[in-house]
Amino acid sequence: MRTEVRIAGFGGQGVIMAGVIIGKAASLFDNKNAVQTQSYGPEARGGASRTEVVIDDDEIDYPKVTSPDILVAMSHEALIKYMGDLKDEGVLIIDPDMIVEEEIVDFVNEHKIKLYRAPATKTATEDVGLRIVANIVMIGAIVKVTEVVSVDAAKQAILDSVPKGTEDKNIQAFEAGYALL
Amino acid sequence: MVEERFVQGNEACALGAIAANCRFFAGYPITPSTEIAEQMSILLPKYGGSFVQMEDEIASAGAIIGASWSGMKAMTATSGPGISLMQENIGYGFITETPIVIINVQRGSPSTGQPTMSAQADMMQVRWGSHGDYEPIALAPSSVQEFFDFTIKAFNLAEEYRVPVTVLADEVVGHMREKLIIPDDIEIVTRKRPEKVDGQYLPFDAPCDGTTPMPAFGDGFNIHVTGLTHDERGYPDTNDPDTHTKLVERLCNKVLMHRKDICSVKKENCDDADIVIVSCGSPYRSVGAAMKKAREEGIKVGSLKIDTPWPFPEEEIAEIAKTASDIIVPEMNLGQIVHEVERAAHGEANVHLIGKIGGILHKPDEIYDKIKEING
Amino acid sequence: MIIIDSKLCKGCDICIATCPKNVYSKSDKVNTKNVYLPFPEHEEGCTKCGLCELSCPDQAIYVEKEVE
Amino acid sequence: MVEKESPYKKYLREERLPHIFCPGCGNGTVMSTFFKGLEGTDIDFENVAMVSGIGCSSRIPGYAKCDSLHTTHGRALSFATGLKVGNPDLDVVVFTGDGDAASIGGNHLIHAARRNINLTVICINNNIYGMTGGQISPTSPKGSFGTTAPYGSRDMPFNLAELVSAAGASYVARWTTTHPLQLSKAIQKGLENDGFSFIEVVSQCPTYFGRKNKMKTPLQMFEWIKENSINKRRAEKMDEAELEGKIIVGEFANNPHAELTDNIKKLAEENSDKPLAIKSAFEELD
Numbered sequence A: 001m002r003t004e005v006r007i008a009g010f011g012g013q014g015v016i017m018a019g020v021i022i023g024k025a026a027s028l029f030d031n032k033n034a035v036q037t038q039s040y041g042p043e044a045r046g047g048a049s050r051t052e053v054v055i056d057d058d059e060i061d062y063p064k065v066t067s068p069d070i071l072v073a074m075s076h077e078a079l080i081k082y083m084g085d086l087k088d089e090g091v092l093i094i095d096p097d098m099i100v101e102e103e104i105v106d107f108v109n110e111h112k113i114k115l116y117r118a119p120a121t122k123t124a125t126e127d128v129g130l131r132i133v134a135n136i137v138m139i140g141a142i143v144k145v146t147e148v149v150s151v152d153a154a155k156q157a158i159l160d161s162v163p164k165g166t167e168d169k170n171i172q173a174f175e176a177g178y179a180l181l
Numbered sequence B: 001m002v003e004e005r006f007v008q009g010n011e012a013c014a015l016g017a018i019a020a021n022c023r024f025f026a027g028y029p030i031t032p033s034t035e036i037a038e039q040m041s042i043l044l045p046k047y048g049g050s051f052v053q054m055e056d057e058i059a060s061a062g063a064i065i066g067a068s069w070s071g072m073k074a075m076t077a078t079s080g081p082g083i084s085l086m087q088e089n090i091g092y093g094f095i096t097e098t099p100i101v102i103i104n105v106q107r108g109s110p111s112t113g114q115p116t117m118s119a120q121a122d123m124m125q126v127r128w129g130s131h132g133d134y135e136p137i138a139l140a141p142s143s144v145q146e147f148f149d150f151t152i153k154a155f156n157l158a159e160e161y162r163v164p165v166t167v168l169a170d171e172v173v174g175h176m177r178e179k180l181i182i183p184d185d186i187e188i189v190t191r192k193r194p195e196k197v198d199g200q201y202l203p204f205d206a207p208c209d210g211t212t213p214m215p216a217f218g219d220g221f222n223i224h225v226t227g228l229t230h231d232e233r234g235y236p237d238t239n240d241p242d243t244h245t246k247l248v249e250r251l252c253n254k255v256l257m258h259r260k261d262i263c264s265v266k267k268e269n270c271d272d273a274d275i276v277i278v279s280c281g282s283p284y285r286s287v288g289a290a291m292k293k294a295r296e297e298g299i300k301v302g303s304l305k306i307d308t309p310w311p312f313p314e315e316e317i318a319e320i321a322k323t324a325s326d327i328i329v330p331e332m333n334l335g336q337i338v339h340e341v342e343r344a345a346h347g348e349a350n351v352h353l354i355g356k357i358g359g360i361l362h363k364p365d366e367i368y369d370k371i372k373e374i375n376g
Numbered sequence C: 001m002i003i004i005d006s007k008l009c010k011g012c013d014i015c016i017a018t019c020p021k022n023v024y025s026k027s028d029k030v031n032t033k034n035v036y037l038p039f040p041e042h043e044e045g046c047t048k049c050g051l052c053e054l055s056c057p058d059q060a061i062y063v064e065k066e067v068e
Numbered sequence D: 001m002v003e004k005e006s007p008y009k010k011y012l013r014e015e016r017l018p019h020i021f022c023p024g025c026g027n028g029t030v031m032s033t034f035f036k037g038l039e040g041t042d043i044d045f046e047n048v049a050m051v052s053g054i055g056c057s058s059r060i061p062g063y064a065k066c067d068s069l070h071t072t073h074g075r076a077l078s079f080a081t082g083l084k085v086g087n088p089d090l091d092v093v094v095f096t097g098d099g100d101a102a103s104i105g106g107n108h109l110i111h112a113a114r115r116n117i118n119l120t121v122i123c124i125n126n127n128i129y130g131m132t133g134g135q136i137s138p139t140s141p142k143g144s145f146g147t148t149a150p151y152g153s154r155d156m157p158f159n160l161a162e163l164v165s166a167a168g169a170s171y172v173a174r175w176t177t178t179h180p181l182q183l184s185k186a187i188q189k190g191l192e193n194d195g196f197s198f199i200e201v202v203s204q205c206p207t208y209f210g211r212k213n214k215m216k217t218p219l220q221m222f223e224w225i226k227e228n229s230i231n232k233r234r235a236e237k238m239d240e241a242e243l244e245g246k247i248i249v250g251e252f253a254n255n256p257h258a259e260l261t262d263n264i265k266k267l268a269e270e271n272s273d274k275p276l277a278i279k280s281a282f283e284e285l286d
Helices: A015-029 A041-045 A076-082 A105-110 A120-128 A131-146 A151-161 A167-178 B009-019 B034-046 B057-069 B080-095 B123-128 B144-161 B171-175 B241-256 B284-296 B314-323 B337-345 B364-375 C014-018 C051-055 D027-039 D057-063 D076-086 D098-104 D106-115 D160-167 D180-192 D206-212 D218-228 D260-271
Strands: A003-010 A033-038 A048-056 A070-073 A091-094 A114-117 B003-008 B022-027 B050-053 B073-078 B100-108 B114-118 B137-139 B164-170 B177-182 B224-226 B265-268 B275-280 B301-306 B326-331 B350-355 C002-004 C024-030 C036-040 C061-063 D048-052 D067-070 D091-097 D120-125 D171-176 D197-202 D229-231 D247-254
Touching: A003 A015, A003 A076, A003 A131, A015 A033, A015 A048, A015 A131, A015 A151, A015 B003, A015 B177, A033 B171, A048 A076, A070 A076, A070 A131, A091 A131, A120 A131, A120 A167, A131 A151, A131 A167, A151 A167, B003 B009, B009 B022, B009 B034, B009 B073, B009 B100, B009 B144, B009 B164, B009 B171, B009 B177, B022 B034, B022 B057, B022 D076, B034 B050, B034 B073, B034 B171, B034 D260, B050 D076, B050 D260, B057 B073, B057 B080, B057 B100, B057 D067, B057 D076, B057 D106, B073 B080, B073 B144, B080 B100, B080 B123, B080 B164, B080 B241, B100 B144, B100 B171, B114 B171, B123 B164, B137 B144, B144 B164, B144 B171, B144 B177, B164 B171, B224 D057, B275 B284, B275 B314, B275 B337, B275 B364, B284 B301, B284 B364, B301 B314, B314 B326, B314 B337, B326 B337, B326 B364, B337 B350, B350 B364, C002 C036, C014 C024, C014 C051, C014 D218, C051 C061, C051 D027, C051 D180, D027 D057, D027 D120, D027 D180, D048 D057, D048 D076, D057 D067, D057 D091, D067 D076, D076 D091, D076 D098, D076 D106, D076 D260, D091 D098, D098 D106, D098 D120, D098 D160, D106 D160, D120 D180, D160 D171, D160 D197, D160 D247, D171 D180, D180 D197, D180 D247, D206 D218, D218 D229
Parallel strands: A003 A070, A070 A091, A091 A114, B022 B050, B022 B073, B073 B100, B100 B164, B137 B164, B224 D067, B275 B301, B275 B326, B326 B350, D048 D067, D048 D091, D091 D120, D120 D197, D171 D197, D229 D247
Antiparallel strands: A003 A048, A033 A048, A033 B177, B003 B177, B100 B114, B265 B301, C002 C061, C024 C036, D171 D247
16 A cells, blocks of 8 residues: 655754655565655755655555655644645644644644644653654654554664664654654 | 665665776766765775766766776766766767766756756757767666666676766656665676787777777777777878768667667567557656556556667667557657657657656656547 | 988978077978978087987987997 | 987887978977976886877877877866876876867866876967967967957966966976977976976967967077076066066976875775775676
């Protein structure tokens, strides 16, 4: 089954890295197929940054996301910009501290969106003590809610991607995110 | 040991170059190919290789030709605007029969166009971009794995035929990440080197469809290499019509007469197909879903993917045109390869272009809609 | 002994201008390219400095050095 | 057995002689001075590779009995960069002209100097485009005539030796064809310098520059160059008006410093236990 995931936020939150880790987890450690793409250039510098991952048990032909099954938003601007084509009854995970929720209430209701709130930034800052791991916290939340990749695969992909010496903090961040929902 | 990685196409390309024994890279930063230069600057020192960031693309093309004559496998990577600048020295590469590999990660054009968006804008520039008659070899990958494989193949073909070879990638393939499998038994072609110095070696005395072994500078052969029309010794002979004809015909023949060995296509469901989608590079990614959807509805659709746009697989297209009634060509431009398809089809099938510009890959439904339209 | 290769000489006369001892003069002999060749008219003044050999743009001059 | 031919002929491809240079052209003199300069060094001629671009002077490598790469207009230095980095053991010499090096190839020139890559560049500056028939070049003196400056050039010429010194070359000298001994010595020093060496040779083009500028014979041009040359040390004591129209000769830079291929080699040594890869095209994979 083909699953399309989009993660959006602002530059510096590590959303691209989050997409790469999920793609890597599916592709290398869950033995599925995955394609990761991302926004580039002026688009990426304007504030809203975006990565997309397509995951499938079968081979993936068309590599881009057409209408995501899962949208993860770590900033309000990115959410507004990229939520339009989220599938009806799709999953929306937001970092509630970064989002003005009343602006999306109508959209969520109209399209029967399953909304989850994962305070990744707050958890990273307060529980892990490292604001920059908010993206890894968010991966924990995504895995918990969607099971798009397995916990083991996600952890292996994190270990394979983060700088040496930061492994423990990142696994801690993942687990904190997993426990959020 | 077989190794699996989850990497960008551009990174896979650099890994392919290293696997093919490329130990020299010269380049100039340009989106969307820059990651190749960045990767090469990381990797080459670890393999005892050399990386030089040149002052422009003209110099980059010159430097890899110089490096090739020093005995190195050499590569550069660029995009449309850079390819435009390189044309003069690429032409020099053809007439001097210098093996080099040029990676072109295509982007929206003309001119500076859309640096971060995709296109197949340079399909014809690679064919005809430098002045004069020559026969290029080009490979068009549609996945991260193919970007790796085709880069190695590009080096092999460059060495086999002593010719510049271009990998015609595009932004989609360059920037997406997928699984890359690096096999442990990679076949590479090494350069044929002439036997010891005996004063008899003629560096350009080849059969009408071939090449001679190529020494490195410093090997003691004292060879003269020039972009002027030259005789079999390499000496300029610019006013004799026969010398020029013999040289340029041989440069073309060594590719054309080995078209069968060089050309590669991938055919799916073509045997019974009424409609065949002929694609090349990234648009192939949208073909499978469209074909599947149409087949489920009983429409007999096949696919022919061109791995090597140059030399163009004329015979394979002609064969398809004999059995299919319609050919669909999705391209990320307003019609380049479609003209070659039409030419090769000899009017035996209707050829339909789905030309798409703007920087976005065709969606499978755009191809499916065309199938429905043709099917009536 | 000074030898001028008449096949290579293009008659530019730089040897005449270069020689510090004014050894060379123009001759009335022409080669196959209709070039008036120089000749070492005052060879007795030659110090074998080799400047003519070095300056000759056509590698057409040979100055015999001392044989050991 | 005493040889009965010019001592410089043995370096040339005899079957290609006489060369195509016009009577009195300075290119042939520069060739001989190069060989004399080379004889003063420990360099084996067998190890020399010549690279050139397009123009009269760029035909020189085609006559030398060594590996030679006659490339595209202005680009010789980029090819030479690849050749030298590809195999730092080669002694790479570039022959170029004023149009080739300073006009179409100007950017490559300053960048090669900036990198201080170990090449020896001999730039034969005859102040004109000879091969295409006498158009003015970036070094044509103000007021000189060419087929594209029928009323006299009004452009400011480049001072090549100064330009290349400023760009970072470690050895720069300017001499003329009327100073063959000093020129040979400068070429020798350039060859021995472990870095970018630039030797500008002011030379005569009697056919085009001479004819367009009232110096009809090679000798007239030769004498004009000789009379107007002033040694750098003397020139330093002269004012601008006195230097008008003069050719300042001498050494402009002699400042050895870090060199490109050495830097690349060191980088590889720091990052790899393998020796610097050269001639990878002939090698099987391990």
